[in-house]
Amino acid sequence: MGSPGAEGYSLAEAIGRRVEEVQSRIASACDRVGRDPAEVTLVAVTKTRTLPEVEAVLAAGVGDVGENYVQRAMERVESLGRDRCRWHLIGHLQSNKARHAVAFVDWLHTIDSEGIADEVGKRARRLEREIDCMVEVNVAGEDTKYGVGPDELRRVYEHAQAVQGIAMNGLMTIAPFVDDPEEVRSVFTRLREMRDALRDEGLPAEHLSMGMTGDYEVAVEEGSTMVRIGTALFGPRSE
Numbered sequence: 550m551g552s553p554g555a556e557g558y559s560l561a562e563a564i565g566r567r568v569e570e571v572q573s574r575i576a577s578a579c580d581r582v583g584r585d586p587a588e589v590t591l592v593a594v595t596k597t598r599t600l601p602e603v604e605a606v607l608a609a610g611v612g613d614v615g616e617n618y619v620q621r622a623m624e625r626v627e628s629l630g631r632d633r634c635r636w637h638l639i640g641h642l643q644s645n646k647a648r649h650a651v652a653f654v655d656w657l658h659t660i661d662s663e664g665i666a667d668e669v670g671k672r673a674r675r676l677e678r679e680i681d682c683m684v685e686v687n688v689a690g691e692d693t694k695y696g697v698g699p700d701e702l703r704r705v706y707e708h709a710q711a712v713q714g715i716a717m718n719g720l721m722t723i724a725p726f727v728d729d730p731e732e733v734r735s736v737f738t739r740l741r742e743m744r745d746a747l748r749d750e751g752l753p754a755e756h757l758s759m760g761m762t763g764d765y766e767v768a769v770e771e772g773s774t775m776v777r778i779g780t781a782l783f784g785p786r787s788e
Contacts, residue, residue, distance in 0.1 A: 561605040567782050568609040571765075575776065578769035589769055592637050594761075594779035596621065600628055602783055607634060615639040615658075615777050619646040626653045639721075639758075639777055641695045648672045651680055651714075658721040658758050658775075659685040661695050666709035673714030683719040683758055684709065686743065688736045694723055702743055703750075710752060719756030719774070720744050730764035737764075737771035744772075 558566065568591075576586040592615040593606045603614065603625065616622035617640030626636060635655040642650060642659055650657065651672040660666050660682050673680050684706050687696030697705050702720075710717045722740045724733035737759050747754040760768025760776040768776060780786070 560601055561608060564605040564782060565609040568606065568611060571778055571781050574766055575769055578766040582770050588774055590775045592775055592777045593782055594777050597786055598783055603629065606782055613637060619650050623649060644668045651676060651678060654680060657682045660709050661685045661697055663705055663708045666712050666715060670712035670714035680715050682715045682717050683721045683756060685721045686740060688722045688739050689725050691725060699743060706747060706752060717753060719754050721758035724764055730767040733764055734767050734771060737768045741772040
């Protein structure tokens with residue numbers, strides 16, 4: 550399929566077909582490893598996308614929207630409404646933006662230090678909220694990516710778990726960008742093993758946020774419970 554609206558389809562029809570295709574591929578990946586597709590949440594990544602595109606993906610039944618930047622997310626919430634979906638912040642969060650983020654975000658995927666956990670918790674308590682959070686892990690050790698190193702994970706996770714105002718419940722990673730998703734299977738396997746180790750120690754850690762357009766099927770096979778999909782839903786960006 551071409552870009553949304555191509556080949557005679559309306560924008561809503563094109564995105565609806567893409568949503569169905571992604572959901573079908575998630576189900577097939579689950580079937581290959583004996584998982585229930587209901588265990589996997591599809592998070593539509595809407596950065597740079599227009600409001601009509603976001604409206605179309607919501608109309609297609611996607612109930613979770615992810616944004617990378619707090620300011621853009623705030624604009625989306627103002628335009629679309631706080632209760633239209635579950636809002637996920639999937640980009641790096643600066644401490645000075647935490648007070649804005651906690652006002653609307655349902656899931657924060659990117660706790661990457663004790664300090665940011667403390668700041669999010671403090672701001673959430675002031676609003677009498679509790680934010681579902683994950684720790685971002687830089688599994689592959691890439692210099693260009695945020696996240697704690699595997700050797701830091703337990704310390705940061707245990708600290709964040711004790712912070713009032715946030716509810717820790719899993720791990721997130723961004724795998725290296727490769728042509729063959731099999732090349733990053735080990736990254737997803739390693740994150741699942743780290744999550745399982747936390748659970749074995751009695752810590753709440755249900756979720757694995759891993760997998761994007763180029764590798765989400767492999768991520769699902771390795772246990773992902775949240776896949777963050779942009780291009781596969783909306784088509785290539787026009788910019």
